[in-house]
Amino acid sequence: MSPSILLxxxxxxxxxxxxRQLVNLGQNSVETCxxxxxxxxxxxxxxxxRWLIFLDLNMPDMDGVKFIRQLVARSYRxxxxxFSGEDERILEMAVRLxxxxxxxxxxxLHKPIQxxxxxxxxxxxxxxxxxxxxxxxxxxxxxxxxRAIANGELVNYYQPKVEVATGAFVGVETLVRWQHPDDGLxxxxxxxxxxxTHGLIDALTRVVLIExxxxxxxxxxxxxxxxxxxxxxxDNLLQLDFADFVLDQLVxxxxxxxxxxxEVTESRLMTDLRIPLDVLTRLRLKHISLSIDDFGxxxxxxxxxxxxxxxxxxxxxxxxxxxxQDNTKHAIFSASLGIARQLEMKAVAEGVEDRADWxxxxxxxxxxxxxxxxxxxxxxxxxxxxxxxxxxxxxxxx
Ligand code: C2E
Ligand code: MG
Ligand code: MG
Numbered sequence: 068m069s070p071s072i073l074l075x076x077x078x079x080x081x082x083x084x085x086x087r088q089l090v091n092l093g094q095n096s097v098e099t100c101x102x103x104x105x106x107x108x109x110x111x112x113x114x115x116x117r118w119l120i121f122l123d124l125n126m127p128d129m130d131g132v133k134f135i136r137q138l139v140a141r142s143y144r145x146x147x148x149x150f151s152g153e154d155e156r157i158l159e160m161a162v163r164l165x166x167x168x169x170x171x172x173x174x175x176l177h178k179p180i181q182x183x184x185x186x187x188x189x190x191x192x193x194x195x196x197x198x199x200x201x202x203x204x205x206x207x208x209x210x211x212x213x214r215a216i217a218n219g220e221l222v223n224y225y226q227p228k229v230e231v232a233t234g235a236f237v238g239v240e241t242l243v244r245w246q247h248p249d250d251g252l253x254x255x256x257x258x259x260x261x262x263x264t265h266g267l268i269d270a271l272t273r274v275v276l277i278e279x280x281x282x283x284x285x286x287x288x289x290x291x292x293x294x295x296x297x298x299x300x301x302d303n304l305l306q307l308d309f310a311d312f313v314l315d316q317l318v319x320x321x322x323x324x325x326x327x328x329x330e331v332t333e334s335r336l337m338t339d340l341r342i343p344l345d346v347l348t349r350l351r352l353k354h355i356s357l358s359i360d361d362f363g364x365x366x367x368x369x370x371x372x373x374x375x376x377x378x379x380x381x382x383x384x385x386x387x388x389x390x391x392q393d394n395t396k397h398a399i400f401s402a403s404l405g406i407a408r409q410l411e412m413k414a415v416a417e418g419v420e421d422r423a424d425w426x427x428x429x430x431x432x433x434x435x436x437x438x439x440x441x442x443x444x445x446x447x448x449x450x451x452x453x454x455x456x457x458x459x460x461x462x463x464x465x
Contacts, residue, residue: 173188226442
């Protein structure tokens with residue numbers, strides 16, 4: 068069965084135009100409807116996950132938002148693209164609404180519709196379709212994660228952090244991976260929250276930290292003075308002995324406290340801060356650096372900045388990638404950088420994905436950069452080779 072595209076717009080001329088553009092891009096199964104009601108009738112007659120709907124937000128009877136409600140009520144599993152002549156920010160807001168409902172949102176189009184943008188969206192659609200075919204379980208059970216920790220199946224990957232002004236390689240962030248015996252390399256989004264909710268995060272963090280410090284020692288012995296960052300979740304900070312554990316490990320590995328950064332993310336709201344504040348204050352007293360991760364998202368907020376003496380602020384990638392061409396991201400990025408400056412924290416931009424992002428950081432005078440443009444996370448053994456490659460690439464960048 069061939070997947071079908073469904074266009075919903077009250078303006079017949081617009082419908083025809085978009086249908087023609089899609090046919091020109093090689094799509095031969097395009098249906099059109101001039102109202103939401105008509106479109107729902109078509110979906111009900113052919114319920115399949117292979118639909119791609121292009122939805123106009125502004126329609127007289129049932130507007131796009133009401134139509135989205137109807138899709139959610141039908142547990143629609145196909146893809147969705149929104150378009151309208153409205154302000155870009157309203158379109159983006161409607162996309163977020165769809166995402167919040169877990170709909171497969173491919174993006175949005177601003178009228179008049181550019182064929183190049185249409186082509187990009189169609190590319191995303193075919194990617195998503197092929198991923199759907201090979202979908203594997205999203206998360207693992209607690210017993211499996213516990214076994215992984217006990218059997219030493221967790222491995223550390225390291226992602227370089229470089230100075231924007233000089234390109235110098237100054238540190239790494241440790242990102243854990245699970246070398247699963249059957250499923251291959253498993254990413255943390257599929258097991259960290261399981262570990263957090265089942266009391267396993269403490270054991271996990273300890274394994275990751277010990278390995279990262281041993282690695283830091285090896286790098287120092289080889290003449291590479293890198294600062295090593297390790298992610299800790301708020302649940303780690305609920306153990307009163309956590310600070311002592313970290314300090315003991317530093318001594319064992321022969322690493323100075325200044326060379327360890329703990330990146331803190333608060334994935335859920337902490338109401339009682341007594342134990343975390345005790346632990347964090349002691350860590351700071353011993354000169355271990357604290358970094359506020361994913362700043363500006365979730366509970367990684369201004370209130371945390373007020374309460375905790377962070378030494379580094381990581382601007383979430385949602386405000387970094389493409390910030391040069393998006394006024395909202397640009398504004399949030401600059402404000403975050405301003406806060407970092409005023410509070411004398413180092414600012415790290417996460418998710419630096421391309422040359423344009425890099426140039427933006429240079430122009431903004433951000434301290435450090437981390438992201439695919441510089442390097443993806445990699446096993447420790449691959450770092451020397453990357454460094455050689457980066458040194459050459461950076462020289463050409465200037
Ligand atoms: P994070 O600490 O914010 O780490 C950054 C994530 O962004 C990493 O994903 C990294 O691979 C990814 N990333 C880096 N550069 C780019 C880029 O240019 N573009 C995009 N789109 N992504 C980029 P990863 O490794 O999948 O880790 C996801 C999250 O899992 C981490 O987010 C962190 O919160 C958590 N995590 C990883 N390791 C640990 C750990 O040992 N302990 C705890 N508690 N959490 C961990
Ligand atoms: Mg992090
Ligand atoms: Mg982050």
